[in-house]
Amino acid sequence: MARSKPTDSPAPAGKAGRGPAAGRGRSSGAAAGATAASAKGTAGKDTKAKGKAGADGQPKVGRLKRVGNQVRMIKQAYSLTRKNDPKLPWLMLIAFVAVAGVVELLAILFGAPFLLLPLAIVLGLMAAMIVFGRRAQGSAYRQVEGQPGAAAWVLEGMRGDWRVSAGVAGTTQLDSVHRVLGRPGIILVGEGSPARVRGLIAQEKKKIARVVGDTPIYDVMVGDEEGQVPLRRLSTHVMKLPRNLSAAEVNSLGRRMSALGGPRMPVPGGPLPGGRQMSVSSRQVRRR
Structure with a gap:
């Protein structure tokens, strides 16, 4: 497309159409230089400030x-x-x-x-x-131990790529089933009354099997009776399960399982006295 020609009238002759005088040009140049220097200094400060920001845009902690x-x-x-x-x-x-x-x-x-x-x-x-x-x-x-949500607290504190969905099934008596996705496959962890939790785990297995196909599904019951896993050994038991999936298969399976949704019952967020701070501190100590 051709550019349209400017239609402005030519600049008037005389002082109105001339540029700044010689004396004024020096002062104006000095002012412009000072303005540019201050702008450069401000830009430099902004660049330094941005350099200290992390990948998430938040300032880095020293x-x-x-x-x-x-x-x-x-x-x-x-x-x-x-x-x-x-x-x-x-x-x-x-x-x-x-x-x-x-x-x-x-x-x-x-x-x-x-x-x-x-x-x-x-x-x-x-x-x-x-x-x-x-x-x-x-x-x-x-x-x-013995408090609702204790197993979920232990599972969420495990090291490694473990995707925990707490409280995917439960009862009004605070029995609950937690779902864990990791390299072994799917692990269903139940806590509460064994008679009620076994039925919940069986229902959850049928529902998951339609989505995950041949992926191994393990079930673990937390408790001190025969055939159960004590709470203090739960993380060790889960982490010792055989590795059946690769990291890519875990990611693919996670996308498929997102259709199942998340928690369906409220699980206490901090079973430890003192709330979230106590649980975070204890996990920090355990990870060391």
């Missing part, structure tokens, strides 16, 4: 701040665990002294008592933290 958050989580978990386990400080102290003492004794035998002192302290602290993690995990399991 390394020291992350370490501080982790220390606060550990302190919170320690204080909560100590209330339910008064022996915790003494057991941690015994572990530290025993491990550090053995390392230092070996250093003395080799004639270098001060050379291995830092290593003795580090290994002693690691032993104390291992004792702390195990006692914290045991204390958390004791608190949630």
